[in-house]
Amino acid sequence: MAFDATAIRTDFPIFDRKIRDGKRLVYLDSGGTSQKPNSVIAAESNFYRLHNAAAHRGAHQLAEEATEAIESARATIANFLGGQADEIVFTKSSTEAFNLLAYAISSAPKGNKFNLSAGDEIVVSEMEHHANLIPWQQLAGRTGAVLKWFEVTPEGRLDLSDINSVITSKTKIVALTHQSNVLGTINPLEALVKRTHEVGAVFILDACQSVPHMPVNVTELDIDFLAFSGHKAVGPTGVGVLWGRADLLAELPPFLFGGSMIESVTMTDATWAPAPRKFEPGVPNMAQIAGLGEAIKYLSNIGMSEIHNHEIALTKYAITQMSAIAGLRIICPTDTVLRGGAISFTLGEIHPHDLGQFLDDAGIAVRTGHHCAWPLTRKMGVPATTRASFYLYNTTEDIDQLCTSILAAQKYFG
Amino acid sequence: MQLDNLYQEVILDHYKNPQNKKLSAIYDAQVHHVNPSCGDEIDLNITVKAGVVEAITWDGVGCSISQASVSILTDLLIGKSIDYAYKIYDEFVALMQSKGTVTGDEELLEDAVALAGVSKYPARIKCALLGWMAFKDASVQAQAK
Numbered sequence: 420m421a422f423d424a425t426a427i428r429t430d431f432p433i434f435d436r437k438i439r440d441g442k443r444l445v446y447l448d449s450g451g452t453s454q455k456p457n458s459v460i461a462a463e464s465n466f467y468r469l470h471n472a473a474a475h476r477g478a479h480q481l482a483e484e485a486t487e488a489i490e491s492a493r494a495t496i497a498n499f500l501g502g503q504a505d506e507i508v509f510t511k512s513s514t515e516a517f518n519l520l521a522y523a524i525s526s527a528p529k530g531n532k533f534n535l536s537a538g539d540e541i542v543v544s545e546m547e548h549h550a551n552l553i554p555w556q557q558l559a560g561r562t563g564a565v566l567k568w569f570e571v572t573p574e575g576r577l578d579l580s581d582i583n584s585v586i587t588s589k590t591k592i593v594a595l596t597h598q599s600n601v602l603g604t605i606n607p608l609e610a611l612v613k614r615t616h617e618v619g620a621v622f623i624l625d626a627c628q629s630v631p632h633m634p635v636n637v638t639e640l641d642i643d644f645l646a647f648s649g650h651k652a653v654g655p656t657g658v659g660v661l662w663g664r665a666d667l668l669a670e671l672p673p674f675l676f677g678g679s680m681i682e683s684v685t686m687t688d689a690t691w692a693p694a695p696r697k698f699e700p701g702v703p704n705m706a707q708i709a710g711l712g713e714a715i716k717y718l719s720n721i722g723m724s725e726i727h728n729h730e731i732a733l734t735k736y737a738i739t740q741m742s743a744i745a746g747l748r749i750i751c752p753t754d755t756v757l758r759g760g761a762i763s764f765t766l767g768e769i770h771p772h773d774l775g776q777f778l779d780d781a782g783i784a785v786r787t788g789h790h791c792a793w794p795l796t797r798k799m800g801v802p803a804t805t806r807a808s809f810y811l812y813n814t815t816e817d818i819d820q821l822c823t824s825i826l827a828a829q830k831y832f833g
Numbered sequence: 834m835q836l837d838n839l840y841q842e843v844i845l846d847h848y849k850n851p852q853n854k855k856l857s858a859i860y861d862a863q864v865h866h867v868n869p870s871c872g873d874e875i876d877l878n879i880t881v882k883a884g885v886v887e888a889i890t891w892d893g894v895g896c897s898i899s900q901a902s903v904s905i906l907t908d909l910l911i912g913k914s915i916d917y918a919y920k921i922y923d924e925f926v927a928l929m930q931s932k933g934t935v936t937g938d939e940e941l942l943e944d945a946v947a948l949a950g951v952s953k954y955p956a957r958i959k960c961a962l963l964g965w966m967a968f969k970d971a972s973v974q975a976q977a978k
Contacts, residue, residue, distance in 0.1 A: 770895065773897045773898075788871040793872065803871055831840075832897070
């Protein structure tokens with residue numbers, strides 16, 4: 420079946436509503452959060468309607484069904500990523516997943532593979548979202564490890580001219596984004612992962628902007644950990660995924676402690692259940708996990724390559740149209756090689772907040788500001804940008820409306 | 834156009850011709866405030882003599898609302914007694930938090946009533962308040978000297 424964004428839009432009830440006094444909704448903020456199809460909304464509410472009980476506990480039918488809802492979602496997501504079900508840890512967000520890793524690592528005792536000491540190095544990049552930067556800054560502060568980073572070139576690519584001097588024999592952790600949420604840049608991982616493993620470090624991938632938009636296979640990438648958030652992948656808010664290689668999850672100490680993450684407990688001590696349970700204390704976000712399982716099924720049915728190709732076609736069209744606007748400066752790669760569907764730009768002297776407000780008045784939703792990647796916008800020499808990000812339900816009509824309104828904004832503020 | 838309620842002529846005028854936007858060399862207190870959600874920044878200098886706001890100068894980057902708001906603030910508060918300035922400040926903050934239910938006391942707020950439309954856009958209230966928060970902070974520090 421050919422990819423049909425217009426047909427896909429009918430799966431998403433939000434596109435039935437009007438914005439700002441009767442205008443068509445032009446949603447170009449999927450990099451912030453995606454909209455939800457009916458099947459996901461139904462899966463989440465059906466969990467409450469039909470199956471609600473505390474999963475992994477209780478000797479009754481509802482508890483069995485709740486457990487099944489979670490575990491089948493786990494299997495779906497594992498299969499989607501090319502991993503094993505026991506390698507999928509549910510968190511409340513990808514932000515929590517990175518913090519889980521950082522805190523678990525800082526409690527790793529001597530002799531544990533993850534133990535960090537003063538002088539060890541953690542490598543990130545200048546294009547990280549704050550969620551994959553600050554946890555590592557803080558971890559470095561707690562352990563005396565040194566934070567190093569790959570710089571970003573003026574074209575908006577990682578400077579990988581000297582990988583071996585950034586990732587060294589002292590490196591223990593390399594935590595990088597797969598796709599920049601600001602620039603749309605997709606980072607080439609092969610040489611980075613190879614070098615990381617050469618020096619005996621672990622490779623952690625922030626896949627928030629890639630997993631929802633293109634095929635991502637953890638086995639093919641040969642990485643060690645990956646995190647993504649459900650809500651950017653047409654799934655519910657309140658659920659994120661941490662995937663980790665089974666042997667590494669077995670070695671990693673737990674971060675949050677409490678019910679159902681244990682093997683045995685006495686008044687003075689406790690031992691842990693095997694992963695993923697040891698990282699999932701408390702009653703999980705069951706309805707959201709069920710919804711995320713449905714979201715991944717929805718994306719799989721359409722096809723991740725098809726979604727990626729659609730976004731690339733839109734990006735190419737948008738870059739062509741936007742480049743024709745005088746005074747508009749695109750702050751990201753303008754080719755479509757190794758990039759996804761996010762375009763950041765500035766518009767002369769018009770501040771992104773003012774542009775965003777003007778576009779909103781025309782029914783167009785964009786993101787403005789530093790996009791939780793402040794070091795990156797600083798590096799690119801702009802206080803803030805406007806970002807249009809695309810997904811499977813966007814059309815060239817959306818981009819045409821964006822460009823028409825950008826021209827009108829220039830007149831309005833000119 | 835709905836937007837015209839927000840971007841009143843007087844706001845765009847102040848944005849294009851900001852008042853007192855040049856940091857003075859002499860001041861009683863200097864503050865630096867940021868709006869962490871969008872990256873807007875302001876430096877503001879204040880001089881308070883004998884209970885009167887003698888000078889306010891500033892520099893900064895930000896959207897038209899934040900820039901116009903601080904420009905209007907300087908026009909409005911320079912030369913006022915600190916007590917009266919705080920009365921204006923309180924009225925302005927109340928206006929911003931009103932969700933569009935009040936129009937503001939024009940006698941007290943003068944040009945600043947043009948910012949009333951901002952209160953209907955929750956994401957922009959912080960823009961309008963950035964300079965006012967900087968003023969409050971700086972004036973307290975200046976008086977503590």
